[in-house]
Amino acid sequence: MSIVNDIRTAFSRRDNALNQLLLINVLVFAAFILLRTVMFLLTQDKNGHQPVLEWLAVPSVPGTLLTRPWTLLTYSFIHFDFFHILFNLLNLYWFGALVREYLGDRRLVSLYVLGAIGGAVLYLLALNLIPALRSGPAILFGASASVTAIIVAAATLMPDYTFNVILIGPVRIKYIAAVLVLVSIAGINGSNAGGMLAHLGGALLGFVFIRQLQAGRDLGRPVQAVGDFVGNLVSGRPRMSVTHRSRPAEAPAPKKGGLARPEQDEIDLILDKISRSGYESLSKDEKQKLFKASQK
Template identity: 80%
Template sequence: MSIANDIRTAFSKRDNALNQLLLLNVLVFIGFILLRTVLFILTKDRNGHLPVLEWLAVPSVPGTLLTRPWTLLTYSFIHFEFLHILFNLLNLYWFGSLVREYLGDRRLVSLYVLGACAGAILYVLAFNLIPAFRDSPAILYGASASVTAVILAAATLLPDYTFSIILIGPVRIKYIAAVVVLLSIAGINGGNPGGEIAHLGGALLGFLFIKQLQAGRDLGRPVQAVGDWVTRLATGRPNLRVTRGGAATAAPAAAAPKKGGLAKPEQDEIDLILDKISRSGYESLSKDEKQKLFRASQR
């Protein structure tokens, strides 16, 4: 099977959001490498790609941003340095796997998108309100704000979950998240203040996203609604409708708590899951069972 077919298959699969986000970042990275190389060969200009970048990156000037609103999302898929994209993708994979396992694909995508928007908004505000940055027009690109949102969401969701780090050993992810935030704060007076400020915007969003979800409010519902609309537009599929008693009605939604929160599983289900853990261990649980166990913990 060709690489093109592999890519097409990855994007056609349902419940494959994490791999799709990773793949999008890689494809854009490769696309800019090819663009820079071709433009350099044709024009001998090493910065020939900058006009394209300026149309996809977030400008710090509000007036320019108003004419390029799409940059609030597109900037979060752009990288130029190998180590930059490598660390972002590794963190997205490690922490995104946790978020996806417990909250599902749709909320992972919502986190990524909202983290990008929060990071961009805080960046623009800082570069227009803080005197140290006010007279320094710049552009913002990279997935770091989105990835930081995912990291803080995972740490807020599962603070005592541990990762084994080389030369250090097991570390609870709440401490990893704390280090990420502290490094971003410390880096504001360094060489990339805009990026560090965007990280903090993503971090705040990730924390609030989980806290609001636990309180019964899903901040990602607008993102999911837009995604559903785009999917219907692209595929031409109408909303699913059923006929009952001779009248066409919208298919009822699955049982869910008020305001888009986390549905609480029945106690009998939880007892069965706990019995399974006692027999076979936590790792024997399915993705759905882990999600039910987490939702039950929010009672």
């Protein structure tokens, strides 16, 4: 089938992280629709899918979480409501494209994963330590924490970048992020307190991620290392060890037509300039250096 080939092609490309994240969310959503329908037809139970959901969603009980540690990531790909997944995927597409353009695919994936973990951690801490939020066992699922991390990261990196919002007009993304955070805070005393707390955990992670990156520390390196390890296992590629022979101390000349990779200090300065004045303020040379760095 052409759909299967399209999916296979999407996952075979190494520079396609944003589309891969979107596709995984859609595929999981479709799989749960099919599962719910099949279980209902077989058992006449509308909640027949619940055991599978509980196996993949984050439980609020720490003891249960210890037996299902993978849920800290898997929960961030699960949706049931159409408008829930639509809202999340639209924001992931818009803001994820910005993060991917300036920071590259690997850091986009790192933000998604770390945002999910940050959201789950705050959810667990709040529901177990704050008396007002204790309401018995619960589960957390949805990509909102990851998406919020990406939105806040984009707003921290490029606060004055503008989106044209329907019926409103151009709005700087720092205000979009601020409204999202305020709505999440206001929703803590509502029926979805756990979800709102996860949003805030993701928002905090997105902010810290960019601030640390601007300080020269990439919090996503462990995620990238695990991803590389898993990718090598799946592809069957052996890990290679490279030994360099001693050579005269001279800088290697870049290949003809190529660009030398900029040093981290230069990238940090460029990111600071984006934070202050926006992407449009960069020179052509600075844009080339940023693009080259994003390909690492």
